[in-house]
Amino acid sequence: MDGRETTKTSSSKKPNIGTSSIDVYAAQCAECKKWRVIHSEEEFEEIRSKISTQPFYCNKKSGVTCDDVADIEYNATRTWVIDKPDLPKTPEGFKRHLVVRKDYSKLDAYYITPKGKRLRSQNQVAAFLKENPMFEGISASDFDFAAPKVMEDTVPEIFGKKGSDSSRKKIKKKKNEDQSAVITGKEDVE
Numbered sequence: 001m002d003g004r005e006t007t008k009t010s011s012s013k014k015p016n017i018g019t020s021s022i023d024v025y026a027a028q029c030a031e032c033k034k035w036r037v038i039h040s041e042e043e044f045e046e047i048r049s050k051i052s053t054q055p056f057y058c059n060k061k062s063g064v065t066c067d068d069v070a071d072i073e074y075n076a077t078r079t080w081v082i083d084k085p086d087l088p089k090t091p092e093g094f095k096r097h098l099v100v101r102k103d104y105s106k107l108d109a110y111y112i113t114p115k116g117k118r119l120r121s122q123n124q125v126a127a128f129l130k131e132n133p134m135f136e137g138i139s140a141s142d143f144d145f146a147a148p149k150v151m152e153d154t155v156p157e158i159f160g161k162k163g164s165d166s167s168r169k170k171i172k173k174k175k176n177e178d179q180s181a182v183i184t185g186k187e188d189v190e
């Protein structure tokens with residue numbers, strides 16, 4: 001059940017920047033086009049890392065076939081962002097964080113090192129790897145700062161229309177708990 005109840009996680013304060021905005025991962029079946037929830041980030045990254053050569057199908061989830069109803073529907077009850085296909089898997093111990101900007105205009109991608117340091121660019125990654133030879137198996141190309149594309153038709157209405165003055169009044173988040181899903185694969189979502 002992904003009910004539409006608003007269960008406030010109480011965050012009237014500043015969001016802490018250390019948290020990824022993504023709360024659900026999903027992949028689209030190349031056959032039936034249904035969306036399947038991917039339960040772990042690792043699994044999601046695995047799928048994403050080779051999606052263009054190994055398309056995702058429903059039956060990659062155990063016990064699931066294309067005849068089963070979709071796990072999640074593409075619609076504006078949550079904000080969808082589509083990750084770039086074939087991004088490298090995040091090296092072990094590191095975390096890839098995606099943080100959506102307040103106005104939903106875009107996301108920022110960065111990596112957290114095993115010790116909690118934040119890396120915001122390819123240069124910072126290169127410098128970090130140089131200073132930390134214990135990560136010698138890891139190369140800068142294992143990191144990619146390409147942020148997913150925000151699907152405009154799913155952002156909260158108040159942000160959706162660009163250039164409309166009325167939209168910048170009181171900014172109230174519609175629903176706190178489900179602001180984004182990261183989706184891998186095609187961008188041709190209808």
Ligand SMILES: [Zn+2]
Nearest residue numbers: 029032058066
């Ligand atoms: Zn399918």
